[in-house]
Amino acid sequence: MSIRERLSGNEAVAFAMKQINPDVMGAFPITPSTEIPQYFASYVANGEVDTEYVPVESEHSSMSVCIGAQAAGARSVTATSSCGLALMFEMLYVAASSRLPITLALVNRALSGPININNDHSDSMGARDSGWIQIYAETNQEVYDNFIQAMPIGENPEVRLPVMVCQDGFITSHAVENIELLEDEKVKKFVGEYNPENYLLKKENPLAVGPYDISPYYMEHKKQQAEAMKKAKKVILKVSDEFEKISGRKYGLFEEYYMEDADLALVIIGSSAGTAKAAVDNLRKQGKKVGLVKIRVFRPFPMEELAQALKNTKAVAVMDKAESFSSCGGPLFAETRSSLYDVENRPKVINYVYGLGGRDITVSHFEFIYDQLNEIAFTGNTGQIYRHIGQREKDGDTNEL
C-alpha cells in the first residue's frame, strides 16, 4: 500500500509537487522554504516532471508568474516564507480576486522585524484577509497530505480560490520524521487534471482576466468571493473524505484531541499542537479533563463547528503564534472568542501569544497553561485575558518552566 519513508517537511512538499507534476512553478528562494524550489529544480533537471520552471527576481514576480500561468489555463505552484509572502502581498489579492486556484506552499517564518529566520505565524496571519484558503499542518505527514488535497479544493468550480498550504519553518520543514507517501498513480488520479471552464489560451473563447472594477461592480465581486469562501468549507470536508479513502488518514476543519468530556481546552495551530498533546496525555493520566482543538483550516474559519467543539468546556486558552498588536489579543483569539459569543454558558477564554521568532514552547509550558485554566475554571475569575508566554520577565523567567 503506502510507502514508508522519512522526509523533512520541505522534502515532503517537493515530493508531493513532483507527484502532481504541475504545469508551472514560479520559483524564488527564501529561508526556510528554499529547499522546495531547490528539490523541485532537480526533478525538473532530471526530467522527472515536465513543469515549466520559471526562476524570477522576486516573490512579487513568482506570484505574478503563477497568476499569468493559471489565468492562461496552467496549474501553477510556488513556495515562500515570511518577507517573501509580504512582497507577494499585492499579488495575493490579485490571485484571489481573479479567482485563480494557485497553490502556495508557505513555510511559516517570523516577519521582520527585528529580522529573524525562525518560525511563527506572523507571515500567514498577516495575509489572512487576502482571500486565500489557509490550511495548516502539525507534521510533515500533514503538510504532504494537505498539499495533495489543495488543488481538488481550490479548483472546485464552486470554490475557485487559491490555497496556502502552511507548515512551521524549521520545526517541520527541516526536521526529518517518518512519513507515509502515496503511490504516484494514486496521487495523480486524486488530484486529476486542471480543467477550467474558461482560460486565456482557449482559442474558441477570448477572455479578459482581472479588469478594472468600478464601484458599481466591485462590491458584487467581493460578495462572490465571500460566498465562495463559505462554500469552501463543504468542499474541504468532501475532499478530505475522498482523501481518507485513498490514504486511511482522516482530516476535518480541525482536530479534536480528548475533547469529548474536556473541561479545559486549548485552541492551537501547527507543530506545537503535538507538544501540547503530550501535555494532555500527561494530565489525562492524572485524571484531569483536558483536551485541545488543533485548527487545520483557518480560512475559511470553522466558526459554528468550533463553537460546538468548545461549548461544554469551562475554560479555554487560545494560543496565537503571531502578534496582531491589537493590544487585546492575537488573530486566532479574536476569531475563537467571537465564535463562542452565541454559546449559552460560554467558557472563560484567555489568550496566550507564544513561540514568536522561533521561541521554543515545551510540554511543561502547556502543563502550566492547563494549570492556569484550572484555576480560572475553579475561581470563575479570568484575570488577565491577553497574555504572553516564554519571554523573560524581570520577576522570574517563564522559560525555566
Place this chain on the structure above:
Amino acid sequence: MIKKASEINELTPWQEMTIGGEIYEGGTASLVNTGDWRTATPIFINDKCKHCMLCVPFCPDSAIPVKNDKRLDFDFMHCKGCGICAEVCPFEAISFGKGKK
C-alpha cells in the same frame, strides 16, 4: 449561463455576474457609448483631406474609421471630442468647435 459583458450592467445582482469580473469576449469597449461624453466636436472637411492618415493613429478612441485607404467621417459613438485630430492635421481638414453635434 455565462453572461456576455453586454448583458451585465449596474443593475446586475452578484449572483449573475461573471466570476472574478472575467470578460468572456473581446472588443467589449466598443459597446460603450463614450460619444456621450463629448462637449466639443471635430468636423471632417473632405475637400481638404489628403488621406495622409496622420489623424488615425493619434485618435485615442479609435474613432476614425478607414476603408480602402480613405479615412471616413468620425465614429461619433466613440469620439470623446478631445481635438487631438484637429491639432495634428497638416491640411486644416478637421475643424473643431464647441457643441455635441
Place this chain on the structure above:
Amino acid sequence: MRKNNIVEIRWHGRGGQGAKTACLLLADVAFQSGKYVQGFPEYGPERMGAPITAYNRISEERCNIHSNIYGPDYVVVVDETLLSSVDVTSGLKEDGAVIINSEKEPGELRHLLGGYNGKIYTVDARKISEETLGRNFPNTPMLAAMVRVSNIIESEKFLEDMEKSFHHKFAGKPQVIEGNMKALRKSMEEVNAG
C-alpha cells in the same frame, strides 16, 4: 515530561563539523531499523565554527512533541573545545551518558562538566578519521560511538544500513566508502568508558 519509550539525543558541534549530518544519518539508520524518528537541527545563521545544536528523538511509536530537547538521554560532543563554553550536560539524565570526541580519558574531562555525575565516554574521532579517511571528519566516528554506547540500534544492523546509506550518498565516489566503514568499526571498538 519524559516518556520511557522515547530516546532523546542532543548533539553539540561547531558549524562545518557535520553534527547536523550525523544527526540526520542517525535518524536515517534508526528509521531503517523500523523506529519512529525525529532529526532536527536548531537553526540560526550558519557560520563555520560557531557552536550548533542538533536533536534526535527515537521511539517505537510516533512522537508528537515538537520542542527542543532539554532533558536528553544522551549527549554527543563532536568538538571537545565546546566543553569550556557550552553547558553540554545541561538537563542530561543521570542514567544517561555523554560521549565526547577527545583523546583524553573520560575521567580527565569530568571537571569540565559542571558537576555532572553520570557516565562519560570518549573516543578519539579525529585520530580515527585521519587514519581511515585521511582527513578530519569527526561526525561519522561520533555517530558510531553514539550507537555503540546507546545500543538504540543493534551494531551489525547499524553497520549494514550505514554501508547502504554510503553507497547511496557516495555513488559518485565509491572509493571513500571503505574508509568510512573502517572509521565506524574502529570507533565502535575504541570508544572508551574510562
